[in-house]
Amino acid sequence: MAESQFARALSGEKGSKVGVINCGSSSIKYEVFDRKEGVKLATGLVERIGSAEGRMRQSRLQPDGTFAEQVFTRPFANHYEAFRFMVDMNRENRFIKDDAELFCVGHRVVHGGELFRQPTVIDDEVMAAIRSLIPLAPLHNPSNLLGIEAARLRFSGIPQVAVFDTAFHHTLSPAAYRYAVPRELYEQHQVRRYGFHGTSHAHVVREAARYLGQPLEKLTMITLHLGSGASVAAIQEGKSIDTSMGMTPLEGLVMGTRSGDLDPAIPFYLIRELELSPEKVESLLNKDSGLKGICGVNDMREIQQRAGQGDESAVLAFDMFCYRVKKYIGAYYAVLGRLDAIVFTGGIGENSGPVRSAVCTGLRHLGIAVDERKNGTVAGKAAEIQEEGAPVRVLVVRTNEELEIALQAEAVIEKRR
Numbered sequence: 001m002a003e004s005q006f007a008r009a010l011s012g013e014k015g016s017k018v019g020v021i022n023c024g025s026s027s028i029k030y031e032v033f034d035r036k037e038g039v040k041l042a043t044g045l046v047e048r049i050g051s052a053e054g055r056m057r058q059s060r061l062q063p064d065g066t067f068a069e070q071v072f073t074r075p076f077a078n079h080y081e082a083f084r085f086m087v088d089m090n091r092e093n094r095f096i097k098d099d100a101e102l103f104c105v106g107h108r109v110v111h112g113g114e115l116f117r118q119p120t121v122i123d124d125e126v127m128a129a130i131r132s133l134i135p136l137a138p139l140h141n142p143s144n145l146l147g148i149e150a151a152r153l154r155f156s157g158i159p160q161v162a163v164f165d166t167a168f169h170h171t172l173s174p175a176a177y178r179y180a181v182p183r184e185l186y187e188q189h190q191v192r193r194y195g196f197h198g199t200s201h202a203h204v205v206r207e208a209a210r211y212l213g214q215p216l217e218k219l220t221m222i223t224l225h226l227g228s229g230a231s232v233a234a235i236q237e238g239k240s241i242d243t244s245m246g247m248t249p250l251e252g253l254v255m256g257t258r259s260g261d262l263d264p265a266i267p268f269y270l271i272r273e274l275e276l277s278p279e280k281v282e283s284l285l286n287k288d289s290g291l292k293g294i295c296g297v298n299d300m301r302e303i304q305q306r307a308g309q310g311d312e313s314a315v316l317a318f319d320m321f322c323y324r325v326k327k328y329i330g331a332y333y334a335v336l337g338r339l340d341a342i343v344f345t346g347g348i349g350e351n352s353g354p355v356r357s358a359v360c361t362g363l364r365h366l367g368i369a370v371d372e373r374k375n376g377t378v379a380g381k382a383a384e385i386q387e388e389g390a391p392v393r394v395l396v397v398r399t400n401e402e403l404e405i406a407l408q409a410e411a412v413i414e415k416r417r
């Protein structure tokens, strides 16, 4: 199997691959997928763009199905240079010998606002529209645009598709997405809940339906994306009807370094009493809060380890994280009215048995009960860990945002043909 994929990868067949770009302020992450089988052929990360210590790591599929990593250290003056280098290296290792091998390139774009409800083929007008959303995502959309610009320049003949983190949540109703603030703030200034991690929620919802062998349109679920960033979504008949992240990714769960929900008056208190600037407060809530703020580290593995050794602040961080998730499960269960499954995903959701166990403990009255033996031996793309006969299935599903972007991008281009 792997060998035939490898041979296909090097065959140079026209339109046989899909590229995925996730561009940050000083990094570009990419993947190349085989279009026919959705198999990852190459992946890489260019880091520290703009610094003297630039680095690119790339892993390429080998004939035996494993990946071999290469590391290059050299400065990249800007994203264009980094992008060019990335493409040249793929050409060198023969994964993309000719641009025509690319069917399309999918780009992760964080904020699609109310303008984008679907993955969208990029042209100048779409670029301008994404640019117009920068005030809503000042940290992300500008870098996402840089990646698109570099790709359009380098692959001018290849269709480029923007896949938005917000799009999956466009099905929220006003009762779920509006904030109780003066209505002009929504009507004139776009203040509302948008939700994020949509690509991940969309992916695991579909994978869960496949695993359960039921049509997506019939399934009611709560999806828990628990990683450095974390969010919950309430899924009714396959569609997102509520989600914990808001106008920005700061709202909701306790995250690695983000506070999640808090009394909106706290920032004013900090500004008034501690004389912090608004910028300082924003940075404090985004970068120094969450797990890190509570116990000094943002890595759940380390927190579990420290908690196991009796470190009280680590125990509290762990408890607060799980307590907040549990609260959202209760809230979304109430909103949904019935529940077929809850789905754990993301670095923590997929790998932390202790978190899954703590989140589900005490939810038996809701039909949610975890079998600890199954919880301790989760493997593969999807698994179920509920107790025998428990009414709600508890699933652990591996997310794959890059593959989801590739699939969505490809589907748009295919539909257009």
Ligand code: ADP
Residues within 6 Å of the ligand: 226, 227, 228, 229, 256, 298, 299, 300, 301, 302, 304, 346, 347, 348, 351, 352, 353
């Ligand atoms: P990102 O949002 O950056 O993609 P990930 O989804 O990779 O983040 O999740 C990162 C988080 O997953 C970290 O807190 C990390 O500690 C946690 N994690 C990864 N493996 C485990 C594990 N085996 N047990 C507990 N937590 C884990």
